Amino acid sequence: MxxxxxxxxxxxxxxxxxxxxxxxxxxxxxxxxxxxxxxxxxxxxxxxxxxxxxxxxxxxxxxxxxxxxxxxxxxxxxxxxxxxxxxxxxxxxxTTPGTIRGRQGQYLAIPLPAAGNKPGTGRGRDARPTPVEWEAMHNQELTFVARPGRAALLVAEDAVLSGRKQIAKPNTGRRIAAGRGSATIPIFVLLPVVQFRxxxxxxxxxxxxxxxxxxxxxxxxxxxxxxxx
Incomplete structure (x- = not known):
């Protein structure tokens, strides 16, 4: 050009x-x-x-x-x-603020360390038993204990803490004969409301x-x- x-x-x-x-x-x-x-x-x-x-x-x-x-x-x-x-x-x-409430006014059952895990599961949240699952696992009913001014409990009567992790189990005649005394052990805390963290x-x-x-x-x-x- x-x-x-x-x-x-x-x-x-x-x-x-x-x-x-x-x-x-x-x-x-x-x-x-x-x-x-x-x-x-x-x-x-x-x-x-x-x-x-x-x-x-x-x-x-x-x-x-x-x-x-x-x-x-x-x-x-x-x-x-x-x-x-x-x-x-x-x-x-x-990660979010809020509350969890039980259905129809029921309590939320929070497992304590003594509740242990469901058989064959790991350590995550899904491994923790519900009260119904715990009763089925141990063939023992839990007892409701009201505590005015404090959270109610579900406890295991005539139980012992077993193993390194101190998991609750029903006491047996063999253990009792060996001198292993029974105890009432809290298994779940019952809360009407749980706040999101x-x-x-x-x-x-x-x-x-x-x-x-x-x-x-x-x-x-x-x-x-x-x-x-």
Missing amino acids: ATDGADLSLDTAALARDGDRLVRRHLAAGTSAVASTTRRLEQRLEAATQSAVPGRLWRAWQSTTFPKSGPARNPSGTIWIKGGARTRAAIAFW NAFAIGPMITASEGEIAREFFAAIRGTAAGRG
């Missing part, structure tokens, strides 16, 4: 290659920012849960990102709770992560521009 006697030439192929590299750098920066921020948020949720909640509930947090490799125009990160309704309810219990909040962590995506993206773009310079 000639203008005022000067010849200008444009290498359109080179321009196209440079434009493609620029687009790919931006897409790669965005994809990397989403992936790393998603993983950090998952780690923070795990750490917060592990710090506030006994047991292994923190392992319920899972994450995935799209794409698994290479840049994308619409990268995404997803964090979810692995497990069933009880696991999701446990997360809600520890709200031990940590998820929302602020998500909000902080949203800002991190933008900061990490622009830092990566500046880095690539400086490298070219």
Whole structure:
């Protein structure tokens, strides 16, 4: 192309290659920012849960990102709770304020350490027996004990604490003959209402992560521009 006697030439192929590299750098920066921020948020949720909640509930947090490799125009990160309704309810219990009430005015039975676990289960919330399950396990009825001004109890009469974990079991004639005395052992605390713990909040962590995506993206773009310079 000639203008005022000067010849200008444009290498359109080179321009196209440079434009493609620029687009790919931006897409790669965005994809990397989403992936790393998603993983950090998952780690923070795990750490917060592990710090506030006994047991292994923190392992319920899972994450995935799209794409698994290479840049994308619409990268995404997803964090979810692995497990069933009880696991999701446990997360809600520890992260949102509120109350749990028994159905039709009934008590909520909270198992004490002496209640032990159901046979063949681990140490999670699902492992703890209900009063009906405990009675079926030990072939013994629990006794209701009212305590004015204090929480009521379900107790096991003529029982003993057994093993390193001191789990309640019905006493037997053999133990009694050996001099093992019986005791009344509390198995469940009965509460009309249980307050949600709200031990940590998820929302602020998500909000902080949203800002991190933008900061990490622009830092990566500046880095690539400086490298070219």
